[in-house]
Amino acid sequence: MITAGCDVGSLTSKAVVIRDGRIIGSAIIRSSSRPEISAQKVMDEALEKAKISQSDVEYCVGTGYGRDNIPFVDLARSEIACHARGAVWLAPATKTIIDIGGQDCKAIRLDKNGRVEKFLTNDKCAAGTGRFLEVMAKLLGVSVDDLGKMSKKSREPVTLASTCTVWAQADVIQYVNSGIPLEDVGAGVNNAMAGRVATLANAVHAQREVAMTGGVAKNAGVVKSLEKLIGHKVTIIRKADPQLAGAIGAAVLASDVKEGRA
Known part of the structure; x- marks a missing residue:
């Protein structure tokens, strides 16, 4: 078939x-x-x-x-x-799914039979979406893929005052103009993204195993920060492009x- x-x-x-x-x-x-x-x-x-x-x-x-x-x-x-x-x-062992799309983010909890039990979606704001990372990467003059690698090189990640894309842009510009290393700014962006996503995941009471889908699953910085915030290891699907x-x-x-x- x-x-x-x-x-x-x-x-x-x-x-x-x-x-x-x-x-x-x-x-x-x-x-x-x-x-x-x-x-x-x-x-x-x-x-x-x-x-x-x-x-x-x-x-x-x-x-x-x-x-x-x-x-x-x-x-x-x-x-x-x-x-x-x-x-x-x-x-097959997945019990919680975190999907980050271009303009929305979804947290889905499944029951023991793999059926949807609870879900929440953020589709009212670019924060916590792929679009947020695209905007920030452009400000830093790097690719979205390179943005994900910055967390590994960072020594002191910055903190963004807001996850609102508009206000976060202002923070990023200020940090860059102040001479803060790009790696630290990029890591701060990844952490801010993870924080927004973790809010949804925690609201649906994420349970192991947690699988992440969508293009942002390829961003190691976001994934690592997210794991700390939700208290669960995040499985990155390898069988196919997430x-x-x-x-x-x-x-x-x-x-x-x-x-x-x-």
Whole structure:
């Protein structure tokens, strides 16, 4: 059986193709202003890697903020449901999921059967999202990937007075102009990010095992700080790019539907 999942997010769009429980194609692209175009483009890339055509896909589930505008999906499901299913498929012991997207952050607690028991979402403010890190990295003149490495080199991380993106920018500019080492400023940014995310995780009473999905899972500085704040080790999914978790969950849910499990 071949199924697919398409996750159209605010900053990136992802697609995954699964055949008999194995990922055979995937893709990640920058989202455009038109979800339907982003969806088709990313799915075409995933299908090309899988060496199949769209007609070979038996069932496709869409998710993400643009899920209702994906013309080729058979079913649309929430990001919460798809990230939960994807995380458990990638790391079966998962009980809590922290997903940091481009413009939102989600903390999801699962029950013993892997079903969503409680969740909270921060989608009203850029703080605690991938966008926050993008803005700060640009101010520091480094890539988002390099921002994550700064925590390892820092000796005295700065403290940002606010996690509000606007006020945090002012703090960062002031620190840089004062000659504070960039590593210390970058580490402060990572810590501020982790603090915002930890608030959500603690509010859902995060339980082991904690899995982190989304692009920010690749930021070691945020992950390390987050572990200290929530008191649990955070599992970074290695089986696939953590940014693909939502699309993977959508593809697995598509299999569940076809096989009568959902």
